[in-house]
Amino acid sequence: xxxxxxxxxxxxxxxxxxxxxxRVLVVAAGIGWSLAFVVIGLRYELQxxxxxxxxxxxxxxxxxxxxxxxNISGRVAVYLLTLLPAEFYVALSxxxxxxxxxxxxxxxxxxLAGLAGTFALDRSKSRVIFAFACVSTACLCPxxxxxxxxxxxxxxxxxxxLAAGHYARRTIGGVGLLFVLLLALILTHEGALVLAAAILxxxxxxxxxxxxxLRAACALLVALAIWAAVKVIIPPDEYYAAVxxxxxxxxxxxxxxxxxxxxxxxxxLAGYGVVFVILGRFTPSKAYIYAAAIVAVALAVYWLRFDHxxxxxxxxxxxxxxxxxxxxxxxxxxxxxLRAEDRLKLPLLSRLIQVLSGPMTVRFVTGAFALLMLVxxxxxxxxxxxxTNYKAAILALATGTASDPGLGDPxxxxxxxxxxxxxxxxxxxxxxxxxxxxxxxxxxRLVIDPRAENYFWLSCATATANLGARRxxxxxxxxxxxxxxxxxxx
Numbered sequence: 001x002x003x004x005x006x007x008x009x010x011x012x013x014x015x016x017x018x019x020x021x022x023r024v025l026v027v028a029a030g031i032g033w034s035l036a037f038v039v040i041g042l043r044y045e046l047q048x049x050x051x052x053x054x055x056x057x058x059x060x061x062x063x064x065x066x067x068x069x070x071n072i073s074g075r076v077a078v079y080l081l082t083l084l085p086a087e088f089y090v091a092l093s094x095x096x097x098x099x100x101x102x103x104x105x106x107x108x109x110x111x112l113a114g115l116a117g118t119f120a121l122d123r124s125k126s127r128v129i130f131a132f133a134c135v136s137t138a139c140l141c142p143x144x145x146x147x148x149x150x151x152x153x154x155x156x157x158x159x160x161x162l163a164a165g166h167y168a169r170r171t172i173g174g175v176g177l178l179f180v181l182l183l184a185l186i187l188t189h190e191g192a193l194v195l196a197a198a199i200l201x202x203x204x205x206x207x208x209x210x211x212x213x214l215r216a217a218c219a220l221l222v223a224l225a226i227w228a229a230v231k232v233i234i235p236p237d238e239y240y241a242a243v244x245x246x247x248x249x250x251x252x253x254x255x256x257x258x259x260x261x262x263x264x265x266x267x268x269l270a271g272y273g274v275v276f277v278i279l280g281r282f283t284p285s286k287a288y289i290y291a292a293a294i295v296a297v298a299l300a301v302y303w304l305r306f307d308h309x310x311x312x313x314x315x316x317x318x319x320x321x322x323x324x325x326x327x328x329x330x331x332x333x334x335x336x337x338l339r340a341e342d343r344l345k346l347p348l349l350s351r352l353i354q355v356l357s358g359p360m361t362v363r364f365v366t367g368a369f370a371l372l373m374l375v376x377x378x379x380x381x382x383x384x385x386x387x388t389n390y391k392a393a394i395l396a397l398a399t400g401t402a403s404d405p406g407l408g409d410p411x412x413x414x415x416x417x418x419x420x421x422x423x424x425x426x427x428x429x430x431x432x433x434x435x436x437x438x439x440x441x442x443x444x445r446l447v448i449d450p451r452a453e454n455y456f457w458l459s460c461a462t463a464t465a466n467l468g469a470r471r472x473x474x475x476x477x478x479x480x481x482x483x484x485x486x487x488x489x490x
Contacts (some may be wrong), residue, residue, distance in 0.1 A: 027130075027134045029138035030135065031115065034115055034141075037109075037111065038105065038109050042101065046146040047100065047101075047107055047108070047148065048423075049148075050316060050430065051427065052148040053431070054067070055068070056433070056437055058083070059087055059103045061466055062077065063462075064083040066466070073231060073236075073395065074187065075187065075189055075190075076187050077184045078153045081184075083103060085102065086103035090235065092308075114133065114156030115130070115137060118130045124337035124340060128340065129334070130159075131303050132159075132332060132333035134157035135369070136330075139372055147315040149319040150349060151322040152191040157185045158192070161184075162199050165203050166206075175215050178215065182199070182216070183227075191212075191320075198327030205349075206343060237461070244357045260309030260310070261311040261314065261318075261379055263311070268371055268375060272371055284360065292368075296371065299371075310386055310424050311382070312425050313427070314446035332356070386425055391434075394415070394431070397417060398438060398446070407450065411480060412446050414447075415431050415448065429455050430457070456488040463485035463486065
């Protein structure tokens, strides 16, 4: 049965009501996830997951720059904002564990700080850029939460930079703020260059002679010059240069979409879309509610009866989504903001925004967003539970008596002793550093992943230099790390 046509005023009221409801939902989700990242991240020590184990150990022994970050000088903003302050804490307090917590806090609070900055700088009608920042935070950040990819920081800086580009005051202070944000953005990750270009493109919609575009273009040019100078002055070591090239070539690997979570999200949203279209013919005003409920039940059956997947290793590779999706959401935010200012002159774009603002579209997006939040919540809970069990297994090996001298030293033990199910949480190159941290910097054994054959973080010379320095971490522990390093890198 077709719905009875509504009057223009009634239709407008329904549309406004649906948009308001969606806005409340996305803002609550964005802020809620931002708070959850801090609480869950610190509670379960997720700053030590993956590469984070190496970064955390580097903070504890106050050598993050020498250990790794000089190799990625183009991402120095992340080092300055997270690791360096944490090292200062260790230097002042003599507490390596406190330094790791400080590092985790600064890392996990980034999305919340980004939203706060966006809210403060956004002067668009109804703060539409802030609303889209919340959408982006809630939809994208849970995909990588736990793995310390630098794109996490790039995403946090992108949104206040976008708001500043459009609405910063036309003063020296306003231009200076925009420059600092753009510089910090491109110095988080090479992929952030795409985000910076996207900001400039949205400002181009105001007109290539508009003051906002010209100010941002000049600021970005200066920032790019500094970025290039940093890359040239501080090149990576020869050992790391080859690794860096391989990582860059793999950044846009479409095989990432074959991961369990990506397929689950695609299936859930596709199923929701089909059910929504079918039910929309009979009950258009509530089709999104019924469709979302049906898919939620199907998801529950899948999780309870058939699910064996775990979104762990792919958290690292999902960083690609930030480079692809964030600029699109930023462009939509700018289009909505410009349309509200009556500055969107291109008829095609105006029509696009009109369609996206329609009641059926808003309802569809509301249901899809709710399902996305459900999937993120359940998959995050699964990951945290298994991570807790994995840490316990690593700790048992690090403090136990089992030994695998075939790894090069009687004080080494293989992580292959852990069951395959739990070992899905492993990140082979950083397992030794995780075992040191979990054992309170006094392990009996260094836990080694036997798959670690093609990349080792520390050279013998770097580890030896750290051993000779005065640090809060016991010398015996650092000697163990030195011996492991010297077996594999000179």
